[in-house]
Amino acid sequence: MKKEQIPQDPGALDKLTKEVCYAVDESGKYVTALSSGWEVKAAALGVAWEDIEKRISTAKEKAMRKEASPIVFFMELRLMDIGILSSYTGFWKWTIKRHLNYKVFEKLSPEKLRKYAEAFNVSVEELKTMNVHEE
């Protein structure tokens, strides 16, 4: 990549910082220059987030219909898989899998609910109702 070809497109980072890039100058020597972002990269990130939004809304609908517990919704909302949730809560993975069932969730002890709420950074009330107001 030549120095003049370093992309200067808008990107998710552009309000925060420009990024250092390595490219060659007219004489073929490597130099560094700043880039504000690259549209190809921004679009890739956009695709990832569209997928996440879709997963969140599917999970919410499922939980509303009581086909799954709110934990499924919050896992999508917080981009967590069972492994990550297991390390934040200290529950075994198979325990969490049981809790994804709405009927099992309904009977969870306050202590267990508190642990989930903490891992998801919400209150126990928000955990149960899935009404979260942020940003």
Add this chain to the structure above:
Amino acid sequence: MKNDFTHLQAAHCENGVTTNLLRMAGIEKITEPLAFGIGSGLFYIYIPFLKVNNAPAIAFRNMPGHIFKRTANLLDVSIYRKKFSSKEEAQKALEERLAAGQPVGCQVGVFYLTYFPKEYRFHFNAHNLIVFGKEGDDYLISDPIMESVTKLSSYELERVRFAKGAMAPKGQLYYPKERREVSDDMIKLAIKKGIKRNIRDMLHIPGSFVGVSGIIYTAKKIRKWRDQLGLEKAGLYLAQLVRMQEEIGTGGGGFRYIYGAFLQEAHAFHPYDELMNISKSFTRAGDMWRNAAVQAAGIYRGRLTSQQEFNIMSDYLIEIAAVEKEAFRALAKINWHS
């Protein structure tokens, strides 16, 4: 508590932390490309059966932590590195080092990294930054991807140091143990050893997922994605490939260009014409990765939909594998006199 410190922006976080910590330990000649090359940072792996954010796990650089470890090792700098089970211990250890004037490298997770934009905050736990002082409750942070220094409150720093999940940082701290004089001859030797190790990593690790063969493996997979996964999921997978390739701050085929820059800098220590020529091959590889990313973007934006377009994408990777294989073979042929 504020130590004498010069922030350094870099293309990649671990390169930046490594370069800056080694400079402060007295090795003033070290640069980001040298740290990356001596640490044998260039890599490729497609980890089968593992999914990250519901798409394949792919990396374009070696294991987190390796660049610092390998570079320090080859320059004969002994390092301190510690993980903690207790948050209090971890904070105490950090404060003691800062009080002694030692800037400290920290591995952190980005999910709760408050100054990052939301779009980048995934559960990625191998980000690196330097803590160099404290003012009131705020720690002074030098994050290599940022143009200038920033701050994190003690609560915010604790949260990112103790992020959970894969590669959990566990409060990990690291820094060079002592100041050290490093002669040009030592750098020279380290460059040679770093290149040889990188040849091994890219060409000679057995199995089909790693190095140049990993790129071919990915190419073959891509050819089947459209039929196996459907257009939407295939697009998501390709977007993941591009995101890993364009990891924050590696701007376009990133790591390949940094390696090209490394070989040019290596030439100042080992004046072989081959190094300059092989540097051009890595520039070419970087350009080809960028073209492949543009093709991938056509697919994940829904503009390109036919199997033919997936074949073109796959062929790009096959060609890249050939260029990188040839470049590392050429490096292997260099007759090092010193």
